[in-house]
Amino acid sequence: MAVTALEHHLDRVSETRRGNSVAFFDLDGTLIAGYSIFALALETARSGIARGELRQPLKMLRDLLRQRQKESGGHYHKLVRRLSRALIGVSEEQLRELGEKAYLNSIARSLYREAISLVAAHRAAGHHLVIVTAASRYQVEPIARVLGVDEICCTQLEVIEGCFTGKVIAPMCYGEGKTLAARRIAKQQGLTLTDCWFYSDSSADLPLLRQVGHPVAVNASDRLGAHARSRRWPQLRFASRGLPDMESLLRTVLTAQAVTATALVGSLGQRLSIGRFANANRVTRLVGDLGSGFAGLDFDVEGADHLRQPGPAVFVFNHQSMLDSMVLAHLLRRDCVPFCKQEMAKKPVLGPLLRQLGTIFIDRADSNQTAVWQEALQVLASGRSLVIAPEGTRSTLGQIQPFKPGAFLLARKAKVPIIPLILHNVMDALPKGGLLIRPATIRITVLPPMAAADLKDVRSSCAGLERRYNQLLGQSPAAPLPQLAAAG
Numbered sequence: 001m002a003v004t005a006l007e008h009h010l011d012r013v014s015e016t017r018r019g020n021s022v023a024f025f026d027l028d029g030t031l032i033a034g035y036s037i038f039a040l041a042l043e044t045a046r047s048g049i050a051r052g053e054l055r056q057p058l059k060m061l062r063d064l065l066r067q068r069q070k071e072s073g074g075h076y077h078k079l080v081r082r083l084s085r086a087l088i089g090v091s092e093e094q095l096r097e098l099g100e101k102a103y104l105n106s107i108a109r110s111l112y113r114e115a116i117s118l119v120a121a122h123r124a125a126g127h128h129l130v131i132v133t134a135a136s137r138y139q140v141e142p143i144a145r146v147l148g149v150d151e152i153c154c155t156q157l158e159v160i161e162g163c164f165t166g167k168v169i170a171p172m173c174y175g176e177g178k179t180l181a182a183r184r185i186a187k188q189q190g191l192t193l194t195d196c197w198f199y200s201d202s203s204a205d206l207p208l209l210r211q212v213g214h215p216v217a218v219n220a221s222d223r224l225g226a227h228a229r230s231r232r233w234p235q236l237r238f239a240s241r242g243l244p245d246m247e248s249l250l251r252t253v254l255t256a257q258a259v260t261a262t263a264l265v266g267s268l269g270q271r272l273s274i275g276r277f278a279n280a281n282r283v284t285r286l287v288g289d290l291g292s293g294f295a296g297l298d299f300d301v302e303g304a305d306h307l308r309q310p311g312p313a314v315f316v317f318n319h320q321s322m323l324d325s326m327v328l329a330h331l332l333r334r335d336c337v338p339f340c341k342q343e344m345a346k347k348p349v350l351g352p353l354l355r356q357l358g359t360i361f362i363d364r365a366d367s368n369q370t371a372v373w374q375e376a377l378q379v380l381a382s383g384r385s386l387v388i389a390p391e392g393t394r395s396t397l398g399q400i401q402p403f404k405p406g407a408f409l410l411a412r413k414a415k416v417p418i419i420p421l422i423l424h425n426v427m428d429a430l431p432k433g434g435l436l437i438r439p440a441t442i443r444i445t446v447l448p449p450m451a452a453a454d455l456k457d458v459r460s461s462c463a464g465l466e467r468r469y470n471q472l473l474g475q476s477p478a479a480p481l482p483q484l485a486a487a488g
Contacts, residue, residue: 005234005235005236005237006114006117006118006236006238009118009216009234009236010117010118010121013118013121013122013125013197014121014124014125016125016127018125018126019125019126019127020191020195021125021127021128021191021195021196021197022127022128022129022130022182022185022186022189022191022195022196022197023119023122023127023128023129023130023196023197023198023199024130024131024132024182024185024196024197024198024199024208024212025115025118025119025129025130025131025132025149025198025199026131026132026133026198026199026200026201026202026205026218027131027133027135027139027140027143028133028135028201029201029202029218029219030112030115030199030200030201030218030219031111031112031115031119031131031143031147032107032110032111032112032115032143032241033110033112033238033241034110036102036107036135036139036140036143037135037139038106039102039103039105039106039107039110039139040098040099040102040136040138040139042102042105042106043098043099043101043102043105043106044098080134080155080168080172080174081168084157084164084166084167084168085166086166087157087164087166088163088164088165088166089163089164090163090164091162091163092159092162092163092164093162095136095138095164096138096141098138099136099137099138099139099141099142100142102139102142103142103143103146104142107139107142107143108146108431108432109241109431109432109435110241111143111146111147111241111431112238112240112241113238113240113241113425113427113428113431114236114238114239114240115218115238116147118199118236119147119148119149120474122197123148127197128150128151128185128189129147129148129149129150129151130149130150130151130152130153130182130185131143131144131149131151131152131153131154132152132153132154132173132178132181132182132198132208133152133153133154133155133173134154134155134172134173134174134177134178135154135155136154136155136156136157137152137154137156140152140154151185153173153178153181153182153185154173155168155169155172155173155174156168156169156173157169174204175204175205175207176207178205178207178208179193179207179208179211182196182198182208182211182212183211193208193211193212193213194211194212194213195213196212196213196214197212197213197214197215197216198212198214198215198216199216199218199236200216200217200218200224201217201218201219201220201221201224202221202224203221203223203224203227205224206224206227209224209233215228215231215233215234216233216234216235216236217233217234217235217236218235218236218237218238219236219237219238220235240428240438241431251294251295251296251437251438251439252435252436252437254294255291255294255295255437257294258286258287258290258291258294259287259291259349259350259353260349261290262283262286262287262290262291262353263283263349263352263353263356265282265283265286267352267356277335277384279356280337280356280357280358281333281334281335283353283356283357284329284332284333284334284336284357285329285333285334287325287326287329287353288326288327288328288329288330288331288332288333289330291326291329292326292327292330295323295326295429295437295439296429296437296438296439296440297323297326297327297330297429297439297440297441297442298439298440298441298442299327299330299331299441299442299444300441300442300443300444301331301444301445301446302443302444302445302446303445303446303447303448304446305446306419306446306447306448306449307331307332307419307446309417309419309449311383311416312335312379312380312382312383312384312385312386312414312416313385313386313411313416313417313418313419313449314380314385314386314388314407314410314411314414314416314417314418314419315328315332315336315385315386315387315388315418315419315420315421316388316389316390316407316418316419316420316421316465317387317388317389317420317421317422317423318389318391318400318421318422318423318469318473319389319391320423320425320426320427320432321426321427321429321430321431321432322430323426323429323430323437324389324423324426325338327423327426327442327444328387328421331421331444332385332387335383335384335385336384336385336386336387337357337358337359337360337379337384337385337386337387338354338357338359338360338386338387338388339359339360339362339376339386339387339388339389340354340359340360340361340362341361341362341364342361342362342363342364344359344361345359345361358379358384360372360375360376360379360386373410376410377410377413377414380410380414380416381414385416386407386410388406388407388410390403390404390405390406390407390408390462390465390466391403391404400466400469400470400473402466403462403463403465403466404462405458405459405462408455408458408461408462409458411450411452411455412452412455412456412458414452415452416452417449417450417451417452418449418450418455418465419446419447419449419450420446420447420450420465420468420469421444421445421446421447422444422445422446422447422469422472422473423442423443423444424442424443424444424445424473425440425442425443426440426442428440428442429442445472447468450465
């Protein structure tokens with residue numbers, strides 16, 4: 001298999017001397033597809049602030065887009081000052097909350113998977129991680145927190161007594177302003193800019209790109225791309241996010257139609273009194289094969305032999321995407337009953353489909369789960385298996401969340417094995433919050449079964465398997481990230 005430019009670059013990063021470097025990252029177009037200001041403006045409009053001081057958000061966004069196309073520094077400075085004046089009297093806390101909503105509702109699904117890998121490679125090399133951007137901290141902080149970035153340099157807006165004054169604190173973190181901020185960070189780390197890396201998509205960042213020892217053009221504009229070629233700088237192109245192509249649109253529509261048709265087939269099977277288990281198995285195979293085919297999913301499965309164990313089992317998996325169920329249906333194919341949160345039972349098409357599979361729905365607000373427990377044990381006693389995500393929920397980046405012991409308790413009680421399934425990259429096809437499916441090769445690792453007899457200490461077994469998932473996914477355990485410093 002040919003080594004991609006990104007893989008080659010990640011190897012280059014891993015080979016650098018540990019520590020003794022700063023990795024600077026631009027935000028818009030580099031870490032995320034598109035412009036974070038659009039997401040923030042949308043949340044601002046939704047919140048009702050647009051009915052007051054911010055009466056011209058569309059005009060401001062149009063100006064921003066024109067500036068990005070022209071890459072004109074003077075125009076950008078005027079735009080930021082106009083935006084700042086529009087915020088006079090607005091509560092800083094209010095804008096911070098809007099920034100969090102913008103991340104959850106829009107920005108999270110625009111994070112480039114390639115950029116996440118890039119940040120992780122620099123972290124593994126012991127480099128100090130910094131986002132340096134002209135955006136405000138209200139757009140940047142949620143992204144930096146999720147990525148585990150050490151520090152941010154951004155444009156600062158003056159706040160007095162908790163409200164914006166309409167002034168921009170000089171110098172802005174744009175053009176030469178980024179170079180000043182980066183030089184200060186490098187000095188604090190006992191380094192010079194020649195020891196540092198910088199990733200950007202814009203020619204407006206040429207002042208800093210020319211100063212660092214490791215400049216890298218990411219999704220470069222025409223002007224930056226030409227400059228990078230003349231200087232022989234590395235160039236990376238990220239394609240996992242951004243505007244969908246016609247293939248993604250078509251595959252999403254066809255997949256949705258396949259799921260709908262499968263639900264109708266299952267409903268017809270019930271009306272024709274086809275055996276309950278036989279009907280559920282037919283629906284499972286249709287979802288797994290027809291759905292994944294239309295979605296453009298290929299599969300690379302390691303340890304597939306572990307799936308062919310005699311008798312029932314409790315299959316556990318890490319939750320990454322709404323497509324997880326389709327992937328699992330393709331793998332397991334028959335005699336498997338999923339656990340699912342109660343809210344999914346109310347979904348228009350998915351609800352009936354899940355009921356046809358005999359899904360056990362869990363009301364997470366109910367402290368008494370006795371009925372759920374008994375239903376699960378009856379499923380295992382009938383010879384069918386259970387499919388459970390021990391995390392209970394999924395993270396934006398696919399980071400493993402703390403495992404809950406329920407699956408392990410069930411396996412021990414029913415005296416059946418646990419079979420761990422590790423989903424590596426389902427989010428590449430459909431990230432959390434995403435709407436359009438992209439074709440992808442899904443990597444899955446099936447670990448050897450854990451015998452019920454080895455589950456005497458349930459909490460220890462649970463914690464041990466969680467560590468194993470983190471190791472194989474190359475992650476650190478999920479934990480609260482430190483507060484971020486913000487610099488001008």
